[in-house]
Amino acid sequence: MPGKKKHERAGSDEVIAVIRRVINENGREFVPHYTMAAICMLAIAATTSFTAWIMRSIVDDVFVQQQWSLLAWICGAVLVAFMVRGFATYGQSVLLAKVGNNIVARYQRRLFDHLMQLDLAFFSSARSGQLAAQISQNVTGIRDLLNLTITAAVRDFVSLVGLVGVMVYMDPVLSLAAFIIGPPLIFSVNYLMRKLRTVTRESVEINSHLLGAMQEAVQGVAVVKAFTMENVLASKMTGLIDYAENRSNKIARVSERLGPITEFLAGAAIASVLAYAGWRASTAGEPPGSVFAFITALLLAYDPVRRLARVQVNIERALVNARMIYEILDTEPHQKDRPGATSLKVSRGEIDFDDVRFSYAENSPVLRGVSFRAQAGKTTAIVGPSGAGKSTLFSLLLRFYDPDGGKITIDGEDITGVTKESLRHSVAYVSQHPYLFEGSIRDNIRYGRPDATDAEVEAAARLANAEEFILQQPEGYDTLVGENGATLSGGQRQRISIARAIVRNAPILLLDEATSALDNESEAKVQQALDRVMDKRTTLVIAHRLSTVVNADHIVVLEDGHLVEEGTHDSLAHKPDGLYARFYRMQTEKAQSLLDGGEQEESTPKEEF
Template sequence: MSKLPRAPRAPGQLTDWQIAKRLLTDHMKGHFWRFVIAFACLFATAAASSAIPFVSQHILDGIFTDRRTDLLVPISLLVIAVFFVRGGATYGFTVVMNSIGRRIVGDLQMRMFRAKIWDDLASFHATASGHLVSQFTFNVQAVLGAVSTSAAAIGRDAMTLVGLVAAMFYQDWRLALIASVTFPLSVYPLIKVGRDLRKVTRKSQFGMGEMTSYLTQVFQGIRHVKAYNAEQRTITATEKIVWSVSRMMQRMTKIKSYNAPFMEVLSGVAIGAVIYYGGGQVIAGNRTTGSFFAFVLALMLTYDPLKRIVNTWGSIQQGITAAEGIFAMIDKRPGIVDRPGAAVIEKATGAIALEDVHFSYGPSIPALRGVSIEIPAGRTVALVGPSGAGKSTLLNLIPRFYDPTSGAVRVEGHDIRDVTQHSLREQIGLVSQETTLFDASVRDNIAYARPGASQEEIEAAARGAAAHDFIASLPQGYDTQIGEHGVRLSGGQRQRLSIARAMLKNAPILLLDEATSALDTESERLVQDALTRLMVGRTTLMIAHRLSTVRSADLIYVMDQGQITEIGSHAELLQRGGLYARLWLMQTAEDEPSEAEAPLPVAVAG
């Protein structure tokens, strides 16, 4: 891992103006009075800054040249007032604009989350979690910087610049024209920096996503890192990623810094020309020292906001690039959606059928080829076969995590594409090998299936899953926090909480995806007993690697290379001597006690 992958090109469908317009129209509504306050502060800041050269002229001409003592107090008070207004207005403007920016960021994050949470499962599998986190954190912060800091600063500096230029022309329009000759040249670095910065910003954002993904994998897999003494190797790999991102960030800093020397030269040329022309006027007696100093001071004050505008433009470009990716996520529409007028399944008995189903993850990755199976209501059907046969793919079609390429999946006789996803998934309980638990309490994790469930219902589900006793022994019982992914529990305990969740949902269809394959013998027996109770009265489709757990299934479908190759009961498939029999012989040869293992009983409906 010597370097980061090349960043994919941005969609390129939105121009800078379209992105800015969307930020303004979609996310700045409802902030009218905040903007009124911000622009009032902006105007006050510009007015106070523009007054500084006039105050300076009176100081030089009235106090230092004419030596008028009556001007000491009023001018001193005026100076205090000018800087008080300038400081207070700057503070107010910054606070209000930051408040607007924070609200816009919160709105963006929620719009992104809403769009993503409804997206297809395939989209999640195709995108590393680190890139999603990067969009929600780094990219959104870039937009915040562009809106609340950079754009606000540009607005303040632009208003100040206008006020100072007006003051210069008011004092001497000829000198002002001389000084303004260099202003148009300042546009060049804006164009140059904007073009270069957009390219490197996309790469840096992609790099941050790659680094976030890698670090997440390392921290989640720290047990294996240590088990294989891979600390130093991991440090070396991480170092390459970190320095690759660091080089991109340094490149970004260099691009943004192009402006500084260019603007300094422009400032020097303009001020030098004004001193040459205006200084000659002072020497000839055609201008007072105070008026000339006031003009030079106004010119110098003018170049400060101009330089800040040019320097800040880089942050604006970063924010626009970040917003481009954010809007691409918001605008993405899922491929699996409810059809207009989709039916609602109120309560299913659980009958499932797949009719000549084909499915492919891509043009060259066929997963299912003409699969047809039938699962009568209240019965148990098992899917077995070697790894990669397509078992999990088939199971994922039933809750409509994916749509088949061709063919139909039916529940209660309905093509599931003709019913709402919500009503379909309300009929399904899922228990998989990879339990998904959240860093919350035991109660919250069980109640995830039905948030409004009472404590009595939660405890009843836990008892049915043989989980109540170990939960009661935890430090805070059902209020115990179990950690990320349930790390404070054993594998069997995590699986029983997953079963308790499915019991609480009480759905008529149960999908079991190798629910006991990762457990030790004792935990497996506890979980099997819990699953037996869970299966009572439900239509069950189970995937099992260990064939001893499916011997009593009503029907066993054997899959190989995306096709159904055998159908029958355990005894019929052994007698047939095909793939199932070979798999059974291999397992019994590897594990002699397997014949003595208790098979998972099949619940009788009703």
């Protein structure tokens, strides 16, 4: 039992801590709005209490004592009270909606900015579809937490206090009967709150998982259809949907249990009051005005009591959402700029890898002391079998990760001592799988340098051998590319990606298998574009196909995280027992075999390491 009490106390402390954090982060800026909303709520509470209070005068003075001259004044007062209440309700609703929408927008911006600061390790462990779904579901929890707290504290609590005051004023003894619902109602709320906390978090997580799975299925619909996976995925989705439905039904059952409990207790209290009031009126002959006013106050108090009884349940549901948002916001980037980090100034673009060691997981090294130099203005090719660590070198150079040991320098400056922003501004990157964003072709090229003019964008497209197909599109450069460039071929997307790298005009260029997935014609056009952009830039090229690196100024060969040899194509190709020479001979023999067999399609060696 002590452990249970400690858990309940911790849960209550957590609720208070999250609410305090939300108020501290947002309350000050919205003080004027919340002040006006609170004034509106106080007006609602006052007019509600007035409605109950005036009932005694209506019954005793007008109908019992027949003072008909008061009727006009009372009717006017009631009309004014309801008009004030109507305008106050409108003002409160509009103000809270405006604040709530602003809070949602603020946290959406804050979440996106924070996500952009997190390192790749976070995104490697989080499913993007599920993450997006979780954010879209949970961001409203902050808004609901604030609005529920404000309305509960001001409108409902003040209304209840005012109505209880009217009840006590009208009949102190009778008021005691109304409070019989208090203890059992509080007990019920606390019981349901504990039950709801666990099931709500389960529901949010399963729904985010469900929406993420749906997004992945839509994005991979071509693979789904090609492998006739429709029935398999439909079965999987049915299981997720059924589980999500069951969780939602359980939330409804738990949270709505408060309804019959509240109704029963309120009915018992009202019935008791009516029975006692009727007995007293019949025996003592007291005028009914006070009783009518009391009953009116009691009935009007039922709504704020019901809302206050549910507010903790509703806050608990909003709290789950808010906590999950803060779990993301509280995730610290593992890789930050050092204090006092300077901006990188690239003069020549010479890159040195000095005894670089790195592993993604403990005891699983990917790079084992790699050292080499990429000379300024020259092309350095990095080759080796899959898993040798080639792409990891690019990730370290772009500071997606920091090395476990050793260092990488550009013009002698350690890149861990410069800002990531200045480092990445100095690098243009073309990946094997180019990614295009929602928008036009022009927009996607301009992402390389947002301040590029239209003329610079079009010049980059011409250099990338892209303008010919761009002008054939329905709206030229302003043609929308669809989701991830779905309306374009692989070669066209790659050339737009190269144009994006060209317009960046960075002194360092990274090419990660930029032509491996292309057909011969597209590869030839892309290679021409690459030759132009590589001119007078420090270029690092990752390649599986040796045919793409024979003209490189320097070749680095990796195997199992080690640098096993380096040199020019000629020196490495004639090395008797070299890894590069062995694979080069295999590829040229394969190419010759294809030529001898009349297979002209593969006129250049394309075997991979």
